[in-house]
Amino acid sequence: MAEAKTIAPKEGPLVRFWEWLTETQAWKSVFRHDRPNTDRTRVLVMLSNVFLHLHPVRIRKSGVKLRYTWCMGGLSFFLFLVLTFTGLLLMFYYRPTLEYAYTDIVGLREHVPLGIMREMHRWGAHAMVITVWLHMFRVFMTGSYKPPREFNWSVGVIMLVLTLLLSFTGYLLPWDQLAIWAITVGSNMARATPFLGHEGPGAQLLRLGDVPLIHSADDARFALLGGTFVGEGALLRFYVLHCVGLPLGIGVLMAVHFWRVRKDGGISGPL
Amino acid sequence: MADDNKAIEPSAPPTGANPAATPNTRQVPGGDEPATAAAAAATGVSTAPVAGHAAKPPAPKPPAAPLPDLAGKTTTAASAGGAQARAAAATPAAAKPAVAAGRDPDDSSPLLNRRAWLGLAWGAFSAASAAALAATGRFMFPNVLNEPPQQFKVGFPSEYGMGVDERFKDKYGIWIVRTPDDLEQHASGFYVLISVCTHLGCTPNYLSAESKFKCPCHGSGFRLTGVNFEGPAPRPLERARVVLADDGQILVDKGKHYQRELGQWIDPESFLKA
Numbered sequence: 001m002a003e004a005k006t007i008a009p010k011e012g013p014l015v016r017f018w019e020w021l022t023e024t025q026a027w028k029s030v031f032r033h034d035r036p037n038t039d040r041t042r043v044l045v046m047l048s049n050v051f052l053h054l055h056p057v058r059i060r061k062s063g064v065k066l067r068y069t070w071c072m073g074g075l076s077f078f079l080f081l082v083l084t085f086t087g088l089l090l091m092f093y094y095r096p097t098l099e100y101a102y103t104d105i106v107g108l109r110e111h112v113p114l115g116i117m118r119e120m121h122r123w124g125a126h127a128m129v130i131t132v133w134l135h136m137f138r139v140f141m142t143g144s145y146k147p148p149r150e151f152n153w154s155v156g157v158i159m160l161v162l163t164l165l166l167s168f169t170g171y172l173l174p175w176d177q178l179a180i181w182a183i184t185v186g187s188n189m190a191r192a193t194p195f196l197g198h199e200g201p202g203a204q205l206l207r208l209g210d211v212p213l214i215h216s217a218d219d220a221r222f223a224l225l226g227g228t229f230v231g232e233g234a235l236l237r238f239y240v241l242h243c244v245g246l247p248l249g250i251g252v253l254m255a256v257h258f259w260r261v262r263k264d265g266g267i268s269g270p271l
Numbered sequence: 272m273a274d275d276n277k278a279i280e281p282s283a284p285p286t287g288a289n290p291a292a293t294p295n296t297r298q299v300p301g302g303d304e305p306a307t308a309a310a311a312a313a314t315g316v317s318t319a320p321v322a323g324h325a326a327k328p329p330a331p332k333p334p335a336a337p338l339p340d341l342a343g344k345t346t347t348a349a350s351a352g353g354a355q356a357r358a359a360a361a362t363p364a365a366a367k368p369a370v371a372a373g374r375d376p377d378d379s380s381p382l383l384n385r386r387a388w389l390g391l392a393w394g395a396f397s398a399a400s401a402a403a404l405a406a407t408g409r410f411m412f413p414n415v416l417n418e419p420p421q422q423f424k425v426g427f428p429s430e431y432g433m434g435v436d437e438r439f440k441d442k443y444g445i446w447i448v449r450t451p452d453d454l455e456q457h458a459s460g461f462y463v464l465i466s467v468c469t470h471l472g473c474t475p476n477y478l479s480a481e482s483k484f485k486c487p488c489h490g491s492g493f494r495l496t497g498v499n500f501e502g503p504a505p506r507p508l509e510r511a512r513v514v515l516a517d518d519g520q521i522l523v524d525k526g527k528h529y530q531r532e533l534g535q536w537i538d539p540e541s542f543l544k545a
Binding site: 089092093107110111112113114117 | 406407409410411412413414415
């Protein structure tokens with residue numbers, strides 16, 4: 001391998017400063033080993049860096065083939081990161097109240113530089129739903145759900161649901177007519193939840209004498225909306241779920257998912 | 272990698288055709304390109320096409336490793352894609368058209384070698400990342416602010432009696448004071464006090480019974496003139512620009528402050544004579 005080229009002069013105040021600087025405790029606490037130009041320092045780079053050490057030591061040849069993985073899992077994760085980042089930026093301007101929600105969305109396009117930030121979040125969300133489905137399709141078609149990867153398939157199914165819920169909760173936040181009525185229709189499904197929805201099968205059985213235990217103000221739909229219709233309570237609930245609750249949940253499951261991939265022998269190979 | 276590349280630089284006779292260019296050949300994964308180059312060099316065939324498309328004809332160079340070592344190697348002296356490109360740019364203009372037109376039809380080598388392509392890709396990625404970062408920074412500074420205006424009309428002078436008027440304190444953060452005799456201007460009229468304590472920026476309260484402004488944070492007190500007289504405040508309250516608008520209303524402009532300790536309270540626009 002090539003010797004390191006020395007461009008700097010061999011002496012002088014700058015060189016002395018550099019030599020002093022690289023010997024300081026603060027410097028050495030950050031740069032903990034030499035440049036990766038020997039086998040030893042290369043290994044140290046991998047082992048002493050949290051992001052690099054997350055990567056597998058070795059992978060199957062098929063694991064890097066686009067035609068085998070379609071890169072869909074990685075793309076889903078990438079889109080999740082994009083959505084986290086753009087969503088964080090949107091939160092600086094968006095206020096989840098009846099008075100401001102819609103005007104803030106308009107303002108994000110009209111009053112804020114980089115008016116496509118919201119569009120990136122929106123299209124990224126659409127794309128993530130698609131890549132997650134395609135990832136699932138690939139895993140199914142390659143039989144990668146089979147033992148020992150059954151548990152990871154189950155984790156993935158939960159993450160699919162969380163992805164769809166993230167998409168659903170984000171749908172309401174623009175607070176335009178499309179959002180309000182889409183969530184009205186969507187949340188009406190919760191009325192028909194068995195036992196827990198006030199129009200669902202079995203709900204009529206849950207009553208104390210004449211008093212129904214499950215009615216429109218305490219059923220599953222009410223829990224979702226924080227009210228009996230899509231109003232301020234629903235907007236705030238969906239906002240909190242969209243920005244904090246669901247991302248936290250899917251983040252934890254992603255850690256489990258990636259860890260299981262490693263524990264189950266890496267990316268599955270062709271059968 | 273770099274010394275690997277050095278080791279496999281093909282030996283080539285000096286042609287003198289383009290001494291400025293770096294000695295180099297293009298290389299292909301298949302390995303038949305070096306053979307072509309070697310054949311060309313050995314037979315003394317014009318090196319122009321080769322030099323043209325690669326933009327680096329051979330120059331005087333000590334013999335290097337034997338050619339067979341080339342087999343299976345990815346790239347010859349591609350060690351510096353950037354340097355290569357620069358060398359290409361530095362070649363005489365005459366050689367340039369040859370890059371496009373004089374390329375050997377049988378030459379299957381890529382126009383961009385691996386390293387040059389990687390350099391280009393990293394460059395583009397870095398530029399895109401930097402642009403995205405800059406745009407993100409700009410995102411944090413909106414073009415529209417939903418804040419009260421700095422200039423506003425507060426009604427006609429006849430609407431005000433003597434003393435402190437608090438009606439615009441909540442909205443604009445000012446007191447409008449009408450005085451029969453100002454301590455600096457020695458005239459009757461209006462001045463506008465900014466309701467920001469000069470100690471640490473809290474909002475003082477107007478205590479009408481004691482005829483003073485009193486800050487609840489650390490107890491600074493100010494006379495109705497705005498001059499501090501108790502507590503930690505180091506200087507008087509600031510006054511805002513106040514003039515008469517065209518329609519006869521009082522116009523307050525918070526964009527311009529007047530500080531007494533700087534001798535600014537004698538400014539004619541810091542006080543509205545009436």
